[in-house]
Amino acid sequence: MIGMGKSIAHTGASMAYGWNNEKDAKVVLIQYVAGDNAQEVTEEFKITQEMNERCKKNTLSFVLSPTVEDGKKLDNERLREMTERFLKEMQLKERQAIAFVHRDKEHTHVHLYVNRIDFEGKAYNDSFIGKRSQAAAENVAKEMGLTTVKEIQMEQQLQSVxxxxxxxxxxxxxxxxxxxxxxxxxxxxxxxxxxxxxxxxxxxxxxxxxxxxxxxxxxxxxxxxxxxxxxxxxxxxxxxxxxxxxxxxxxxxxxxxxxxxxxxxxxxxxxxxxxxxxxxxxxxxxxxx
Structure with a gap:
């Protein structure tokens, strides 16, 4: 499984992409928000984000991508478990978050959006978030018996040879x-x-x-x-x-x-x-x- 992460400022546009019916998007995880669409959830994020106006890139955007074969085996309940484990690894369990699965292509993947600002107005430290996201995804893959990035790289290397x-x-x-x-x-x-x-x-x-x-x-x-x-x-x-x-x-x-x-x-x-x-x-x- 591959994990990618970054901090973003365009919360509404990104969440609208994640919650895209044309991509057959389904909500697989939701915590501390109640909105029924991308705009409503974005507004809920903003209420919390107003507690820390200095932080401009105030939303964390992640993509979790199992291998094609693993993706075929994972139903929405297992994808929710995968996402929850990832949030725990990244120490983001107590923040507003929502995740969508896209199955519009052969490669199943999850778009996860987390409020970088917590309920006390503190911003999450996003230093090396890309590398940390990959490390967290690697740990989750091992816990759930999914193919890890290292295994993918080794297989690709053998195929190349x-x-x-x-x-x-x-x-x-x-x-x-x-x-x-x-x-x-x-x-x-x-x-x-x-x-x-x-x-x-x-x-x-x-x-x-x-x-x-x-x-x-x-x-x-x-x-x-x-x-x-x-x-x-x-x-x-x-x-x-x-x-x-x-x-x-x-x-x-x-x-x-x-x-x-x-x-x-x-x-x-x-x-x-x-x-x-x-x-x-x-x-x-x-x-x-």
């Missing part, structure tokens, strides 16, 4: 099985295997590398593997013995029928790669030795 390994295998298989002599041919061969190879163009309109898009994820070539960074990738495609001279003359490469200029770093990396290939080829054939 698996996808990058898949892309690398497709890349290596493509180079091994295809007679590729141009960048266009490589990109076409990768696309046939559902991997989009997207050139990265810098502000100077120069090619500085490539991104690989696969199954909804996007990675820089160097993130997939060091052999797939821009210069090394182009070097692996190069078969022209005279390319070094052409690189020194005009650091560019043909792409989609146009000459695309290379960034200085990429041109340098490619030149080094080509020199190594030329030397290796000379050694293998005995030329000049």
């Amino acid at each position: 698996a996808l990058r390994n898949e892309i690398r295998r497709i890349h290596e298989r493509t180079l091994a099985n295809e007679q590729l002599k141009t960048l266009d041919a490589y990109i076409k061969a990768m696309k046939a295997q559902n991997v989009a190879v997207v050139p990265s163009i810098n502000k100077g309109n120069r090619l500085q590398g490539f991104r690989f898009e696969y199954k909804g994820q996007s990675f820089k070539g160097s993130e997939v593997h060091r052999s797939m960074s821009g210069g090394k990738l182009l070097g692996g495609l190069t078969t022209d013995m005279d390319i070094q001279k052409r690189l020194e003359k005009a650091p560019s490469i043909n792409f989609s029928g146009k000459a695309l200029e290379l960034s200085s770093n990429m041109a340098s990396a490619l030149a080094k790669k080509v020199i190594k290939k030329v030397i290796k080829r000379a050694i293998d054939t005995g030329i000049g030795f």
Whole structure:
């Protein structure tokens, strides 16, 4: 579960968004207020807030987001329990508050609004409220057996590693099985295997590398593997013995029928790669030795 929190000044507008019938909003928690709509509850908040006119951002706004799978299992009663536990963790149990669940999208989430001013006119300390909200949500998720942020991050990390390994295998298989002599041919061969190879163009309109898009994820070539960074990738495609001279003359490469200029770093990396290939080829054939 993810928890986000901040202090706001626009209480009425935010509460109207939370209490939005078009989003199939349902009240899952209400404490120390009796209003039947966003405007009435906002006015009740204001009565208390008038006790501390120095505090301008006088409402606390939170969003509690269980994972998609957890959200499907949580009925309104469990969502109320989740919200109450969160309020207890944040030490906000004795303040005016109202919470709404939105189920208009696949991802169920709760919008919670709490009066920052208590019944004695004291303002709640909102220092590091974002981090504290996440920590509180983490504790609630553990208590209720819900998926925590750390578990989500670990799962995403494992998925990322698996996808990058898949892309690398497709890349290596493509180079091994295809007679590729141009960048266009490589990109076409990768696309046939559902991997989009997207050139990265810098502000100077120069090619500085490539991104690989696969199954909804996007990675820089160097993130997939060091052999797939821009210069090394182009070097692996190069078969022209005279390319070094052409690189020194005009650091560019043909792409989609146009000459695309290379960034200085990429041109340098490619030149080094080509020199190594030329030397290796000379050694293998005995030329000049």
